[in-house]
Amino acid sequence: MKSKVLFYGVLSLFIGGSLYIGYLLIAPSSESTSPKKPLSTASEKNDTQESADLKDSRKNKFRSLDSKKVAKSIWTDNRLQDLQIQSLLKRTPEQMREVQRNMTELMQLYQNFDNAALKAKLADLIKAHPDVPEYEALAGDLAYDLGEFDEAQKHLERVTELLPSNFVARTMLGEVYAINGDSDAANQQFDTILDSDPGYQDALYGKIVVADMAGDTQEAIKDIEVRAKANPNNGNVQAAYAETLQAQMKYAEARKTIDDGLRKDPGNPSLYRVASKMEMTAGNYAKAREMAEKWMINENNPQMRNASRDMQLQTLLGENRWDDARTFVQKWVREEPENELAKIRADMLTGMEEHSE
DSSP: OOOHHHHHHHHHHHHTGGGHHHHHHHSOOSSOSSSSOOSOOHHHHHHOOOOHHHHHHHHHHHHTSGGGSSOOTTSSTTHHHHHHHHHGGGSOHHHHHHHHHHHHHHHHHHHTTOHHHHHHHHHHHHHHOTTOHHHHHHHHHHHHHTTOHHHHHHHHHHHHHHOTTOHHHHHHHHHHHHHTTOHHHHHHHHHHHHHHOTTOHHHHHHHHHHHHHTTOHHHHHHHHHHHHHHOTTOHHHHHHHHHHHHHTTOHHHHHHHHHHHHHHSTTOHHHHHHHHHHHHHTTOHHHHHHHHHHHHHHOOOHHHHHHHHHHHHHHHHHTTOHHHHHHHHHHHHHHOTTOHHHHHHHHHHHHHHHHHO
């Protein structure tokens, strides 16, 4: 007989993060008791040094979003390559080779967590080559990881000066502004992105997080609703709107939004993602699994494909189908033997079985 306590503990571990947006839109903000209060004014920021703990808590709100759970800030999903491609036309072949050589060395230091050597080399390179966005981006990313948010802001501002259309860096800059207490500057970055790409998810959800930090989630809900009405054919916007409706327990409206969105933007993975989460929360495991399977089929992002497989596993555990869950994970490991999450889930199921014997 499997342990029910163990099962529900593991299931809550699986789905806890997926309900984060719902928590934001329902729970009161810990930073503000008034409905509309900026994170801090310019004078407050000059007069008061905000605590590292507060900034870390703000950072964690962004890191808890679905799109950020596995990704390590801006250096994933070929984003470095995208950054380099945007810079190619401005460089000679010799300059390109030099930047690539330096970036190879820098990334080795970065991946080895040799932060002291990395910071020193980046400082030298930025001083010698102030117009290379890759160096500035990596310096900003490192500062972000180390909790040096003022330093991160400086470097990311420089990246957006050099490459205004790089939305990854601009999104991260918006996050840093919010972490540093400047909600207006954060929203300005997100709005700049959404003016060009209404369905850019990190910016859509970034605005929700900023509103939560300022204690005004209703403003975020209204903003998403306006954007959804203005972009009825954009599945990403409709998915974000459906998620806010779900968080308000308006399930019928959320389902209708998803259904309408899929008719107008068929194959949009974000819509299937939100649908699978909603059905999972309602305990409709078979329907949640169907949505998660379609999510995986249409998803190109490796991290989000992982999340879609994880959701399928959740549904099997929810139905107490342990043998099927084990078979599912074994197949996952066979298909992706280097996938760390697949191996973790296989070990987890083995541990659960040993514990229940």
